[in-house]
Amino acid sequence: MAPLAPPVAAIRVAVRRALADLPTDGPVLVACSGGADSLALAAATAFVAPRAGRTAGLVTVDHGLQSGSGQRAEAVARWAQGAGxxxxxxxxxxxxxxxxxxxxxxxxxxxxxxxEVAGRYGAAALLTGHTRDDQAETVLLALARGAGPRGLAGMPARRDLAGTPLVRPLLEIGRAETRAACVALGLPTWEDPHNSDPAYARSRVRADVLPVLVSALGPGVLDNLARTATLVAADNAVLDELADAALGQARHPDGGLATGALADLAPAVRGRVLRAWAHELGASPAALSHRHVAALDALVTAWRGQRASYLPGGLRVLRRADRLVSELPPATPNGRAPGG
Incomplete structure (x- = not known):
């Protein structure tokens, strides 16, 4: 028997560890585009899952953005069926x-x-093939955008996706390893042209920025960027716990927040409390920016009788005496709410 290629072994170990922490009910589904990362993950899952007493399946999504995308998706599906x-x-x-x-x-x-597919099958988890290199790119993009600790935490190894655990087993595996694993296993991989399209910021980071960093600082820079995400995520978890408790203590019976309780908080915790409260009010997490949270903070720490602050979706927050309250804004003559 030929010795097992080290990259294949490393990916199987990563998958085995990920599966060990999952519920036992329902299949494990791999999201697979046919690229080297997700294909290496799918092959490892097909090997590991049955030996762990689990059912494993695959979902491939056709975005319809390129010629032949439908045929390519069908080819991935045929491979998956052949792999068991x-x-x-x-x-x-x-x-x-x-x-x-x-x-x-x-x-x-x-x-x-x-x-939707994971929910229909009652999946125990959905696995994606994001690698250490993807994590390093995410951290660099977050730095460039001034995203703060949440952005610097990168992609979590596990999060909830509409009730299904979304798990990323390969965040400590390099992209070179997934490609080497596919070569060792003879897997037919596909390169998404979007990954090298300079119109996308991530593609420019991948093609231009990371190679320069590796050349200047050494290959360890990728591990260090990914490690930064892990360390910041751990700090975020503690701050989020503090903010959850502080939000409960700051609640006013009328649904608002007591400004006195907020003012006593450390800025890092107060910002998280205000962000969480804005989410509760209905502000979209994707649209809620640092500017919105800073405006809410000013109602607490720099109160000068200023007007209401508007949140995404037209929500407005104002200060009344010793509390922050929210209300729907009055309609403008054109029938639409201002702000947002």
Whole structure:
């Protein structure tokens, strides 16, 4: 028997660890585009899952953005069936007309489709092939955008997706390893042209920025960026716990927040309390920015009788005596709410 290629072994170990922490009911589904990262993950899951007494399937999403995308999705599905994965589903989504840029719209459509399939099968988890390199790119993009600790935490190894755990087993595996694993296993991989399209910021980071950093600082920079995300995520978890408790203590019987309780909080905790409260009020997490939270904070820490602050969706928050309250804004002559 030929020795097992180290990258194949490393990916199988990562998958085995991820599966060990999951509920035992329902299949594990791999989201697979046919690229090296997700294909290496799918192959490892097809090997590991049955030996762990689990059912594993695959979902491939056809965004319909390129010629031949439907045939490519069907080819991925055929490979999955031949590898013993079941259930296997191909889902076509519509990207056009969704909010945000093309990258965000495609991501939104993809995750919505994945969540629907996972829910239908009662999946124990949905696995995605994001790697250490993806994590490093995410951290750099967050730095460039001034995203703060939440952005610097990168992609979590596990999060909830409409009631299904979304798990990323390969965040400590490099992209070079997934490609080497596919070569060792003879897997037919596909390169998404969007990944090298300079129109996308992530593609420019991948093609231009990371190679310069590696050249200047050494290959360890990728591990260090990914480690930064892990460390910041741990700090975020503690701050979020403090903010949850502080939000409960600051609540006023009328549904508002007591400004005195807020003023006594550390700025890092107060900002999280205000952000969480804005989410409760209905402000979209994607649209809620630092500017909105800073305006709410000014109602607490720099109160000079200023007018209401508006949140995404036209919600407005104002200060009344010793508390922050929210209310729907009055309609303007054209029938629409101001702000947002």
């Amino acid at each position: 994965l079941a259930p296997v589903e191909t889902v076509r989504v519509e990207v056009a007309g969704r909010p945000g840029g093309p990258e965000a719209a495609a991501r939104d459509a993809r995750y919505q489709a994945l969540a």
